[in-house]
Amino acid sequence: MEKKRIVVRIEIDTLSDSDGKLIHDKMDRLAMVLSNLHNSGKDLLLVTSGSIALGTKKLNIDINKKDYAEMMAAAAVGQAELIKLYQKYFDQYNQMVAQVLLTSDMMDHSKKENNTKNTFETLLKMGIIPIINENDAVSTADIDLKDNYTLALNVADVAKADIILIKTNEEEKYIIQPRNKLKAIFVNTEQELFCKLLEISNELDDQKSKLYDFPDSIEEFSYANN
C-alpha cells in the first residue's frame, strides 16, 4: 500500500468560542479524529495557529494595540500553552506529538529546508505527529498576515505531502495555491473537517480510488503541476 501523507491546517478559532476559551469537546474530538487518521496508517502533520490568541488571553493583553514586542512575547507564552493542550488531548489517545516551530524563510535556505525535512521524516517514522507553528518569537509573518496558509503549504512542500486539508472560508480559498501534485481539500466548518478526517481514515487500503469520491458538500480542488 502506498502511504498517504496529509497536512492538516487548523486555525485555533476553530476550537475557541467567542471569548477565545477553548472548547474541551472540540479539542478532544480533534485529537481523536487526528489520532484515528494516524492509526489508519497515514502520515500526518498538523499546522496550527493560536499561540498569540492563547498568550494574549493568558497575559490579558489588548490585542488591538499592535505592539509587536508584546505580541511576540504573548506568542511565546501562548505557544507553550498551546502545545501543552495538544499534548494533553493527544495523550488520551496514546498519540505522541512533537513541537516544531518554523519561519517562512526555511524555504529560502537549502540547509534549513533539509534540516526541516529530516526532522519531519524522522518524527513520522517514529509514529509521532509533528505540530507545527510559525515561530512568532522571531518572525512577524503570523502577526502581519494573521494566517499561516503559507506555512502550511511550505510544510506540505517540504514533507512532500499528498493532501492538504484546510478549514477556510469562501474568500480565502482562492488565495491558496498548492504547488506540485498536492491535492487541496477545503472545508468550511469544523464538523466538515471532522467528517472529512474520518472519511479519509476509513478508506480501505485497497480502495485508493475512493479517496477521490468526495461528497458534494466538500469542495475539492486538484492542482496538477502548477
Add this chain to the structure above:
Amino acid sequence: MKREDFINIKRVVVKVGTSTLSYKNGRLNFQRMGLLAKTLSALRKMGLQVVLVSSGAIGVGAGRLNLTKKPSTLAFKQALAALGQAQLMKIYQKLFDNYNQWVAQVLLTKDVMTIPERYKNARGTLFKLFEMGIIPIINENDTIATDEIEFGDNDTLSAMVSNLVNADLLILLSDIDGFYSADPKTDKEAKIIRSVTSISPELEKIASGSGSSFGTGGMSTKITAAKIASEHGIDTILALGDQPSIVLDIINGKEIGTHFIADKIKQNSIYHE
C-alpha cells in the same frame, strides 16, 4: 430462542476481536470503538446487562512501542499485553465516559471455570457490577496465562464468560458477516447459513478450513465458542463488526449474521452465588 425473542433478553455478552477494534495495520480504530461504546451504552439504557469481551491489548502495546513486526516470544507478547491493556482500558473508559457509562476491567483465566472458589468470586464480582449498572470489560489475563491455561483466543473466553454469567445471548463480532457453507474467500459457491440448530462434525470441518487472517481466532474458534454456549443453553450470533451498532439490530431481531440456536433450555450453573 427465536430472533424475535432477543428483544426480551436480560443479559448479553458481546465479544470484539482485533479485526473489529483495529485498522489492518493493527492500530486502534477510535471511530469504531466510539460506536461500540455508544451502542453498548444504549443497551444499558434499554435495561440490559452487558458484558464486553475485548481483545486488542497486545496490538495496542505493540503500537505504543511502535513495533513494526509481530512479537515472537510468549514472554514478549505477555509484556505487550500488560502494557497495552492499561492503554486499552484508558481509551475504553474515555469513550464510554462520553455516554456517561461506567466500565470496569476484569481479567480472567480459564481456571475460573474449574476452580469453584474462583468461579464463585468471579461470578460475585460480575453480578455486583451488573447491579451497579457498570459494564465489565473482560480480557484474558495474559500475564499469568501460560500455554496450558490460556484460552488461546477470546472467542472461547467469551463463551465461558457467557456461561459464567448465565447470559441469554452471546454476540461474536468478527470480520466476516456470518458462517458460510464453505470459505467465501476461495469458494464462490459459498452461501451464508442464517441459522444453525446443531453443530455437527461436518460443520466443524468446514470451519477449520476458513477464517480471518488476523487475530488468533478464525472460524474454528468461533464454532467452538458457539458450541460451548449452546451446551449451556445460550444462543450465539456471529456477525460482522465493522459497524458495531449492528448489535442493536441483532437485539431488535433483524436477520443478521448466523444464529446458532442453543441445544437446550438454559439452566443455572451448578455453583450458585
